[in-house]
Amino acid sequence: MTTATAGATPDFASPVRTDDDVLRRVDLLLDENARQLRSMVLLFLDADGVQLPVVVPIDDVPERPDPLVVGNLCWICAEAVTRYPGGSAILVLTRPGAAEPDEADRRWYQLLLEAARQRHAPIRMVCLATPVSVRSLSGPSSGPTGPLR
Numbered sequence: 001m002t003t004a005t006a007g008a009t010p011d012f013a014s015p016v017r018t019d020d021d022v023l024r025r026v027d028l029l030l031d032e033n034a035r036q037l038r039s040m041v042l043l044f045l046d047a048d049g050v051q052l053p054v055v056v057p058i059d060d061v062p063e064r065p066d067p068l069v070v071g072n073l074c075w076i077c078a079e080a081v082t083r084y085p086g087g088s089a090i091l092v093l094t095r096p097g098a099a100e101p102d103e104a105d106r107r108w109y110q111l112l113l114e115a116a117r118q119r120h121a122p123i124r125m126v127c128l129a130t131p132v133s134v135r136s137l138s139g140p141s142s143g144p145t146g147p148l149r
Contacts, residue, residue, distance in 0.1 A: 015049035016090075019136060022125045025051065026092050027134045035131045038063065038095045042077065045124060047086025054080075061093070065108045067115070074115035074123070081122055088124035092134075099132040109137040 010028040015021075030041065042056040058073075073091070081087035093108055101109075109126050116123045126137045 010051075012051050012053070016045055016051060016124075017049045019125065021049075022090055023127065023134050023136065026090065026127050026129055029055065030092065030094060030129050030134070032131045035094045035129045036096045039093075040073065041092040041094060041129075042073070042080075043090040043092070044077075044080055044084070045088050045090065046084045052084065052087070063095075063104045065104075065111050067111055070108070070111040071115045071119065074112065074119045074121040077116070077123060078119045078121035088122040090124050090127065092127045092129050093137070094129045097130060099128075099130050099135065101128055101135075101137055105137060 010025055016025050026043070029043070034041075037059060038061055040058045040061045042058070044052040044054060046052060056076075061069075077089035077091070081089060091112060093105060095105075105128055112123065112126050115121070128135050128137050
């Protein structure tokens with residue numbers, strides 16, 4: 001996916017239903033400057049796919065993920081959606097550099113997937129956002145994904 005029109009604002013009342021919707025929403029929320037930093041951003045959806053009014057940026061995440069930190073992130077996601085039965089989280093890893101996922105990105109995804117399963121965290125998608133693009137980190141080809149439950 002390529003970067004959306006600069007200055008475009010997401011319609012927060014509009015549900016995020018498809019994988020393309022997820023990628024478009026992330027693309028609109030995180031501008032090129034935000035994607036220059038290594039961080040993790042957490043977004044939350046209700047059961048209807050409407051984005052909840054909270055975005056949690058976590059700055060200065062390490063290139064190599066720590067399993068304890070990843071587990072804590074997934075615990076936060078699980079707890080955050082408990083008041084919204086059927087809700088889910090979108091996790092966005094941002095970093096400078098190339099659009100193609102590297103070994104560190106794939107390791108983040110693996111650990112997030114494992115921790116989400118252990119903590120019963122309903123993760124809708126794990127994305128990689130670079131200055132060049134926004135993409136899903138799921139699967140060997142990093143193509144679109146459904147919920148990680």
